Amino acid sequence: MTEQIIEEIVAVKVNEEHCSRCSICRSLCPFDAITRDAETGNIIVDVEKCQVCGICYSACPARAIDTIYYDHDSLISYLKKAKQEYGSQALVIMCKGSAPDFAEVEKLFGVSNFIPLSVPCVGRIADEIFLEAIEMGIGKIYVLACDEDYCRFERGSPLAGRRILALNLMLEQLGYGKETITLKRNSLKVKVDKDLCIACGNCVYYCPYHAPKLESEGGISVDLDACRGCGLCVVMCPAFALELENWERERISTLIPQLLAEMKPPKLLVFRCQWAFFPPLNGQLSPNIRFIDLPCAARVDPIHILDALQGGADGILVVACSEEDCKQEKAGGQAQRLVAKLKERLSQIGFEDRLHFCSVSPRYPGQVEEEIGQFSQRIKELSKGGGNDSNRTKASG
Amino acid sequence: MIVTELKPLDEILDSISPYSNILIAGCDGCTQPPRGIREASALSQLLELGGKQRGKDFKFKVTTVVKQCDSVLTASALKPQMEGVDAVLSLACGIGPQMVAELFPDIPVIPAQNTHFMGEEEREGGILEDRCTACGDCLLAFTGGICPITRCAKGLLNGACGGARDGKCEMDPERDCAWELIFERLERLGKLDRLKEYRPPRNYQAKAWRLTP
Numbered sequence: 001m002t003e004q005i006i007e008e009i010v011a012v013k014v015n016e017e018h019c020s021r022c023s024i025c026r027s028l029c030p031f032d033a034i035t036r037d038a039e040t041g042n043i044i045v046d047v048e049k050c051q052v053c054g055i056c057y058s059a060c061p062a063r064a065i066d067t068i069y070y071d072h073d074s075l076i077s078y079l080k081k082a083k084q085e086y087g088s089q090a091l092v093i094m095c096k097g098s099a100p101d102f103a104e105v106e107k108l109f110g111v112s113n114f115i116p117l118s119v120p121c122v123g124r125i126a127d128e129i130f131l132e133a134i135e136m137g138i139g140k141i142y143v144l145a146c147d148e149d150y151c152r153f154e155r156g157s158p159l160a161g162r163r164i165l166a167l168n169l170m171l172e173q174l175g176y177g178k179e180t181i182t183l184k185r186n187s188l189k190v191k192v193d194k195d196l197c198i199a200c201g202n203c204v205y206y207c208p209y210h211a212p213k214l215e216s217e218g219g220i221s222v223d224l225d226a227c228r229g230c231g232l233c234v235v236m237c238p239a240f241a242l243e244l245e246n247w248e249r250e251r252i253s254t255l256i257p258q259l260l261a262e263m264k265p266p267k268l269l270v271f272r273c274q275w276a277f278f279p280p281l282n283g284q285l286s287p288n289i290r291f292i293d294l295p296c297a298a299r300v301d302p303i304h305i306l307d308a309l310q311g312g313a314d315g316i317l318v319v320a321c322s323e324e325d326c327k328q329e330k331a332g333g334q335a336q337r338l339v340a341k342l343k344e345r346l347s348q349i350g351f352e353d354r355l356h357f358c359s360v361s362p363r364y365p366g367q368v369e370e371e372i373g374q375f376s377q378r379i380k381e382l383s384k385g386g387g388n389d390s391n392r393t394k395a396s397g
Numbered sequence: 398m399i400v401t402e403l404k405p406l407d408e409i410l411d412s413i414s415p416y417s418n419i420l421i422a423g424c425d426g427c428t429q430p431p432r433g434i435r436e437a438s439a440l441s442q443l444l445e446l447g448g449k450q451r452g453k454d455f456k457f458k459v460t461t462v463v464k465q466c467d468s469v470l471t472a473s474a475l476k477p478q479m480e481g482v483d484a485v486l487s488l489a490c491g492i493g494p495q496m497v498a499e500l501f502p503d504i505p506v507i508p509a510q511n512t513h514f515m516g517e518e519e520r521e522g523g524i525l526e527d528r529c530t531a532c533g534d535c536l537l538a539f540t541g542g543i544c545p546i547t548r549c550a551k552g553l554l555n556g557a558c559g560g561a562r563d564g565k566c567e568m569d570p571e572r573d574c575a576w577e578l579i580f581e582r583l584e585r586l587g588k589l590d591r592l593k594e595y596r597p598p599r600n601y602q603a604k605a606w607r608l609t610p
Binding site: 196198200202205237238239240302303306307309310345346348349350351 | 403405406407410423425430431432433434435436438439442443445446447450461463520
């Protein structure tokens with residue numbers, strides 16, 4: 001079954017008839033997933049290596065690469081719709097990796113009403129999207145990219161920088177004035193509350209980037225240049241002394257009841273690593289399912305899973321990347337261990353079937369659909385009269 | 398550090414079932430992993446869920462103490478929290494609940510942990526191993542830094558016994574023979590002659606139950 005899906009749907013494909021064999025895609029791919037056949041000159045994508053950043057798609061001069069995420073048509077139709085909806089002529093394109101909430105975006109760019117476009121890596125937005133947006137009547141484009149060394153796709157952020165520089169020069173020559181496109185960079189990193197720190201050293205042990213250090217006078221210091229914002233230290237801190245910008249504990253705790261309130265039972269709440277799969281731009285959400293994005297599965301917090309169960313969620317699905325695909329030095333691998341430990345505790349009170357962990361890749365979009373489908377089915381059955389009800393009978397009897 | 402393990406949730410739920418307003422007191426001290434405010438919060442959530450399954454509506458407050466074995470720190474951290482509290486659930490090692498009991502003689506206290514031993518942690522494998530029995534008469538200077546009281550199943554002072562096989566203990570084939578480890582270590586240090594020295598039985602009466610350092 002899985003193999004069949006893999007054959008049918010892959011996220012990136014080369015259309016050989018259109019391909020001019022120029023190899024630009026190959027030179028830009030950060031993951032060496034593209035090669036050129038020595039004999040035929042054909043461009044070959046090694047899907048297993050591909051991380052679906054979309055850089056090749058955005059750079060192909062012959063439009064010979066197809067992708068199913070954020071392709072030209074879906075971006076343009078989104079922009080047309082959103083322009084009406086938001087009634088604005090300012091567009092903010094932001095990378096999911098570095099985008100703070102909309103209030104922060106307002107502050108960063110000094111713009112209040114804007115069309116938001118959140119994408120995994122701004123490096124995947126091609127020249128023509130910028131130009132067509134301007135043609136559509138969008139007068140000003142703001143781009144929020146990750147700091148170059150924070151880019152999850154390594155070359156995406158630097159590429160966006162070069163692209164915007166060139167576009168601005170061209171637009172100026174065409175009489176659009178200076179800096180039609182404004183680029184800013186941002187990174188979301190850890191924050192330490194020194195008053196709460198108990199100097200246990202857990203963060204020092206778990207950080208994959210060796211950013212925190214225990215200080216001789218007590219407490220810790222964090223080398224923010226080294227921090228890559230995975231959030232593992234936050235979850236491992238027993239003292240609530242660490243927070244990750246934009247993914248603060250309180251912020252997610254507030255979001256959970258809001259999402260649960262707008263859902264219909266059986267309610268499935270999905271905590272997903274934002275790199276494990278990409279939601280379609282114009283997709284419709286099922287009333288039974290809501291998603292909470294995480295910077296990496298490492299930030300999945302037992303406190304939030306328990307919040308959701310207490311708030312009436314019927315099922316919690318944690319979606320991570322595989323350890324090999326993890327953008328954060330395998331920090332995401334800890335999520336599986338953490339969820340397993342919590343599941344063991346939940347099994348003691350009859351809730352183990354309500355929590356499920358899976359790892360998927362955006363290169364096979366069928367994977368996540370299958371996982372969500374199967375787990376939805378299971379919680380539907382549980383809610384019909386399995387799990388909780390039998391527990392209730394047991395407890396009262 | 399002191400190695401503890403959370404009790405089965407059913408047992409905790411049984412223990413707290415006569416009470417409604419419960420203060421969960423974490424301990425930031427030497428338990429491993431630290432059972433501080435995060436552990437206290439997560440436990441309150443689990444017990445609330447478990448309580449609902451049993452038709453019981455517990456009200457939890459959570460707090461943490463720097464070290465529950467310190468009377469001043471425990472008193473100052475818990476006193477302001479005690480109003481309306483029917484019982485305290487302590488996340489500390491076995492010392493914590495006893496301290497709370499002494500400080501608040503009218504409030505029942507319940508341990509949430511089973512306390513196992515004083516151990517060291519091998520982080521990669523996540524394994525915690527018993528290393529000290531707190532015997533009150535440390536021998537480590539003579540035994541190459543390896544404690545036979547703790548690590549030899551028989552607590553022998555003059556080992557090894559005849560039961561070791563391939564460096565493993567006859568009590569448990571997974572367990573290293575402490576005296577073989579001591580032999581190897583002393584050989585490495587060039588101090589094997591120490592093993593010629595006979596160690597007479599110890600006076601266990603000397604083990605202090607109260608000390609004024």
